[in-house]
Amino acid sequence: xxxxxxxxxxxxxxxxxxxxxxxxxxxxxxxxxxxxxxxxxxxxxxxxxxxxxxxxxxxxxxxxxxxxxxxxxxxxxxxxxxxxxxxxxxxxxxxxxxxxxxxxxxxxxxxxxxxxxxxxxxxxxxxxxxxxxxxxxxxxxxxxxxxxxxxxxxxxxxxxxxxxxxxxxxxxxxxxxxxxxxxxxxxxxxxxxxxxxxxxxxxxxxxxxxxxxxxxxxxxxxxxxxxxxxxxxxxxxxxxxxxxxxxxxxxxxxxxxxxxxxxxxxxxxxxxxxxxxxxxxxxxxxxxxxxxxxxxxxxxxxxxxxxxxxxxxxxxxxxxxxxxxxxxxxxxxxxxxxxxxxxxxxxxxxxxxxxxxxxxxxxxxxxxxxxxxxxxxxxxxxxxxxxxxxxxxxxxxxxxxxxxxxxxxxxxxxxxxxxxxxxxxxxxxxxxxxxxxxxxxxxxxxxxxxxx
Numbered sequence: 382x383x384x385x386x387x388x389x390x391x392x393x394x395x396x397x398x399x400x401x402x403x404x405x406x407x408x409x410x411x412x413x414x415x416x417x418x419x420x421x422x423x424x425x426x427x428x429x430x431x432x433x434x435x436x437x438x439x440x441x442x443x444x445x446x447x448x449x450x451x452x453x454x455x456x457x458x459x460x461x462x463x464x465x466x467x468x469x470x471x472x473x474x475x476x477x478x479x480x481x482x483x484x485x486x487x488x489x490x491x492x493x494x495x496x497x498x499x500x501x502x503x504x505x506x507x508x509x510x511x512x513x514x515x516x517x518x519x520x521x522x523x524x525x526x527x528x529x530x531x532x533x534x535x536x537x538x539x540x541x542x543x544x545x546x547x548x549x550x551x552x553x554x555x556x557x558x559x560x561x562x563x564x565x566x567x568x569x570x571x572x573x574x575x576x577x578x579x580x581x582x583x584x585x586x587x588x589x590x591x592x593x594x595x596x597x598x599x600x601x602x603x604x605x606x607x608x609x610x611x612x613x614x615x616x617x618x619x620x621x622x623x624x625x626x627x628x629x630x631x632x633x634x635x636x637x638x639x640x641x642x643x644x645x646x647x648x649x650x651x652x653x654x655x656x657x658x659x660x661x662x663x664x665x666x667x668x669x670x671x672x673x674x675x676x677x678x679x680x681x682x683x684x685x686x687x688x689x690x691x692x693x694x695x696x697x698x699x700x701x702x703x704x705x706x707x708x709x710x711x712x713x714x715x716x717x718x719x720x721x722x723x724x725x726x727x728x729x730x731x732x733x734x735x736x737x738x739x740x741x742x743x744x745x746x747x748x749x750x751x752x753x754x755x756x757x758x759x760x761x762x763x764x765x766x767x768x769x770x771x772x773x774x775x776x777x778x779x780x781x782x783x784x785x786x787x788x789x790x791x792x793x794x795x796x797x798x799x800x801x802x803x804x805x806x807x808x809x810x811x812x813x814x815x816x817x818x819x820x821x822x823x824x825x826x827x828x829x830x831x832x833x
Contacts, residue, residue, distance in 0.1 A: 408703050408706055409714055409749055412703050412715055413747070416750075417519065417543075418549075420517070420549070420631075421693065423549060424517060425449070426492050426493050426514050426515050427445040428465060428791070428803040428828035429789070429791060430724075431739075431803040432724070432737035432738070432789025433738075433739040434787050436685040436686050436687045436723050437685065437724075438450045438622040438623070438685075438687045439622035439673035440673075440685050441454075443463075443830070444461055444462075444510060444512060447495060447555045448553060450611075450624045450671075450673075451556065451608055451609075451624070452566050452611050453612055454508040454555060454556065455558055455559045456557075460833050461496070462495070463494070464495075464828070465494075465826060465828035466490070467490050467491070468489045468824065468826070473485075473523045475525040475817070476817040476818075477753055478527050480527045482526050484523050485522075486521070488520050492826055495512030497509070497510035498510070508556065509556050510553070510556075510557075513553075515548050515549070516550070517548070519547040519577050520547065522545070523543050526538070526540040530815075536587055537755065539753050540582075541581070541754055542584075543579065545579035545580075546578050547576055549574075550573075551573055551574075552574065554570045555608070556568060557610075563613060563615075564613060565612040566610065567608075567609070567610035568607070571605060571608060571626075573604035574602065574604075575602035576600075576602075577598075582594070583756065585755045585756035591643065591644050592642070593643070594640075595639070598658075599635050602633055604664075606666075607626070608626050608627075609624065622675075623672045623673075627668065628667055629665065631663065632662075633660055633661075636658065637658045640656075643768055667695035669689065669690075682725065683725065683728075685724050686723045687721070688720070690717070691720070693746045694716055696715050703715060714747065715747060720743040720744070722741045724737065725738055733793035737787075737788060737789045738787065738788045740784070745779050745811060748776060749776055749777060750811070752775055752815060754771065754773070757769060775814030778811060778813070779809070780810045787803055787804065788804060797831060798831055798832075799828075799829065799832070802825070805824045806821075806822070806824075
């Protein structure tokens with residue numbers, strides 16, 4: 382009997398019951414793939430806001446207002462262009478029942494390009510802007526290996542290697558307008574774009590056989606959303622900002638080839654032709670609400686704080702909620718989250734140099750994660766001409782939620798050129814069944830801008 386193989390967001394989907402919980406399904410695979418692709422962890426960019434922990438909603442007085450609050454564009458009085466680079470180093474350690482495997486991955490990518498143009502008006506300022514921003518990453522290199530605890534297997538061992546490359550970019554077109562001396566409004570159109578390639582290898586051996594599954598997948602994401610922003614000047618030194626982001630409508634398309642080979646201790650094996658899988662699916666990410674407050678103390682110290690609410694349980698796949706189909710109550714696989722950001726910027730008296738620091742907290746929202754995938758040829762109620770991969774999954778327990786500490790420095794040269802650098806250090810740790818996953822990262826962003 383054979384299990385149908387479905388390519389969902391490029392993942393080989395067919396999951397079995399875990400040793401502790403329940404049977405997995407294609408909807409759980411969808412949520413796992415969204416996390417791998419970085420769609421649940423968009424963090425933004427820009428050396429200045431990044432160094433301030435992302436607390437920029439009520440600041441937004443430069444080109445990054447396009448990303449954090451388009452109403453802040455109205456504060457800009459000079460034409461401005463800027464560009465940046467984003468460098469990251471990730472270390473991922475997976476420990477499955479005492480067997481730890483660590484992988485490191487380093488990459489450098491284009492960070493952003495933006496341009497803003499202010500038009501003086503009778504009441505204040507009208508500013509338009511355009512920008513391309515790298516807001517997230519799907520760069521990933523990870524490996525897991527461990528003994529399989531299955532009563533049908535003797536001395537089984539599996540090893541999973543996952544290599545993925547790609548970045549999430551947003552194209553922003555925005556406008557900010559002063560409505561009164563104390564109030565500015567803004568709006569923006571956001572086009573999402575991501576191209577991803579990945580290879581997943583599943584190696585398996587036991588006392589009777591050796592098998593290898595390989596998925597090679599290329600896929601493309603296209604989507605769009607809208608931002609609406611408000612900026613209140615509560616006092617000469619106090620500002621409040623708010624941005625509402627619409628749902629993000631996403632279309633995923635791509636294709637992948639699956640290959641398989643196996644050999645048996647007693648002789649023989651399988652090596653069928655490669656199979657082509659096609660990806661054609663639609664997703665909707667939920668509304669996002671972000672608010673912030675900034676206070677300027679004695680013109681030299683700026684303190685800012687943001688809070689963001691996103692109910693990821695409202696994420697849709699083909700118009701339906703992503704649920705655990707094996708749960709009687711239809712439990713949703715994703716949950717809501719409150720993100721927190723705080724930051725400060727200190728300007729040296731008499732010198733155009735600024736020092737910055739910040740902290741960001743963005744909890745993990747996936748309730749269930751995979752432990753490991755292995756090869757099985759004994760699957761009841763299905764026809765099979767050769768072995769197939771089964772993925773063990775379990776509910777995750779977050780032992781250290783995702784957080785980053787950041788710091789940076791910036792300088793203004795001849796009143797026209799800005800140079801900024803930021804470093805962020807952080808990560809998370811979680812467990813699921815017999816798996817412990819620990820990720821630590823270092824990110825470096827460099828930005829330069831010219832005002833004229």
